[in-house]
Amino acid sequence: MTIGNLMRLLSDGEVHSGEQLGEALGVSRAAVWKQLKKLEALGVELVAVKGRGYRLAHPLEPLDGAKIVERLPADARHLLARLFVEDQLPSSNEYLRERFSQGAGPWRGVLRRAANCRARSPWTSVVDPLGAEPNGVDRLAL
Secondary structure, X not given: OOHHHHHHHHOOOOOXXXXXXHHHXXXXXXXXXXXXXXXXXXXXXXXXXXXXXXXXXXXXOOOOHHHHHHHOOHHHHOOXXXXXXXXXXXXXXXXXXXXXXXXXXXXXXXXXXXXXXXXXXXXXXXXXXXXXXXXXXXOOOO
């Protein structure tokens, strides 16, 4: 189970019991509770409904690579060879190094949350180090 999987289950806005979440994720209620606490520590606001379960305090639309690509303007879409959407990275620099070592080609930028990783922190785009700024865009909002 990952925090991303738990977030996707909770993103429907419904109340889910710890037992339901555990069944869906293949873990115990106690493991779900621990992951819920991690979400809270990351700044995700949860509502505990006594006797029923948990839900997100605010609506959430999980990042979906296909939807992101679909919503890009046509002139930007053709520049995109591959889009990686990751739930969590210990280090975006390490992630990029790994991709390059596996033969990844040139990149245009990385979309990431601010360093504190709070759910409500702004998204920022790190521009291509070679100076190829994509159509003057250096900040995206999803």
